[in-house]
Amino acid sequence: MTTELTRDEIQRVAVLARLKLSDAELDSLTSELAQILGHMDQLNELDTEDVEPMVHAIELKNVFRADEVHESLPRDEALANAPKSDGRYFQVPQILEGS
């Protein structure tokens, strides 16, 4: 795989990542990511056709807990760090039109 990154491609990734980037940031990230990914192309030296991917450092099993009701965080504590709330709910910009 070649790592020819274009600024447009970085812009597309920024949209996926929900990151608003300045023009200067787009420029620097384009060259930095190209350099870093270029280094990573060394992995292509290895034949990994028959290797099982290792997602975790320990072999994980599905962990289930009993379906029991526990006390939840009190509302005032849950809202305490909210950038905007009305004391009852988290507030966000309107999503649906006409309501």
Place this chain on the structure above:
Amino acid sequence: MSIVGATAAELLARMERGDTCSEEVTTAYLDVIAAHDEDVKAFVHVDRDAALDAAREVDRQRQAGEKLGLLAGLPVAVKDIMCTRGVPTTCCSKMLANYVPPYDAHAVTLLRNAGAVLIGKTNMDEFAMGSSTEHSYFGATRNPWDLERAPGGSSGGSAAAVAAQMAPLAVGTDTGGSIRQPAGFCGVVGMKPTYGRISRYGLVAFASSLDQIGPFANDTAGAALLLEAMSGYDNRDSTCIDTPVHPYSKTVEEPLAGLKIGVAKEHFVDGLDPEVEAAINAALGVYESQGAELREISLPHSKYAVSVYYLIAPSEASSNLARYDGVHYGHRAESFENMIDMFSASRGEGFGHEVKRRVMLGTYALSAGYYDAYYLKALKVRRLIREDFDTAFQDVDVIVSPVSPTPAFKLGAHDDDPLGMYLSDIYTLSANLAGLPGISIPAGMSSEGLPIGLQVLAPPLQEDRVLRAARMFERETNWHTQRAPLSGQPS
């Protein structure tokens, strides 16, 4: 000997004898922080009154003859990535600059139960992304041995706090070497336990399959004590290992008879500073003089560790950091056009450059068209790295290596060179990818007066072996007794 600079075990013994009390001990360390932290910047939050209240409560319990925990009355500094109820937890990011958690991380609960006095929250690279503690929203931490140099990262504040005698013990996290590398740079002991040994509940997630909490101390016994206090099963972290905790602090003094030490030829290659190499060779000689046997081993895939790590960690980070959307907590931009724009603008303003770089790298590696070529490929090579260790450990008990290719670098040295900074983790990353326990202990000093660290690795859950092997070296040398000059300038 003064309180400041004493080991954890000495302080506990003196408090037990009644020669001193936690209030006096805590006051002594708070005074060092007040006098010197303006230069070092190891801490981002210190509440003197709360610490002294906690200390007085332990003193009361001790006087009343109540049952005391392992750390009763000892000041412990905690990296600002672990949630502390009612105390700011910022991850040194603008994103969380005003965040005050409504709960304690599991490890913090265990510290409180063990009688630790939480003396303050330590500086770090933003969201633990970095190898220098320069990427902190609150400004860089400086290496107590030389204020012009980086303390290492990302737990540089915790390492510097112990090195600068601002706390006898500190807690850090290690995702790719973030405890061991700063411990090496700052001349203190730092340990990454087996992945899953300590619950990650309440630890702000960076790369979930790699992150692990661990201890810093000014000697191996202190690290054993703090590790013991924080280890154990917690059902709120499904990756936490459900196996009994070894009494590390009780066995650390027992040397290992017939110890077989693996030395990987891949660890002694270009880029390794000659002074570091000489210190490691001298350390191997110390082990041989105690009857240990050295065996050459091979870790053929270790050279790929940097590439594998910097694909997997940013991929997991891009997913974990998706939660910072300016809705439930964290920074929210003031001006935006709609909901999606609010997310993007808030994240664009709240994250620093290194975090953005990794979120972008991870998003790219996980995106359609690149997933197989980058992320999946990295996971496969991760297994090859683990298999190298499994093979090596059939033949040896521990693997000894440098911690970093060089001693502490100057602040700003890697400003325009992210790859160069990433390569400084080359000796530590593999242990995270494979889930192994490892320690960094002081093992020498460069001609410029900078500490050099020695790394000891062992198979999963062999923390006991790691600590005992480290202590065998420490017992024969006096590197761990050297303390940084409080002026921050080599004498």
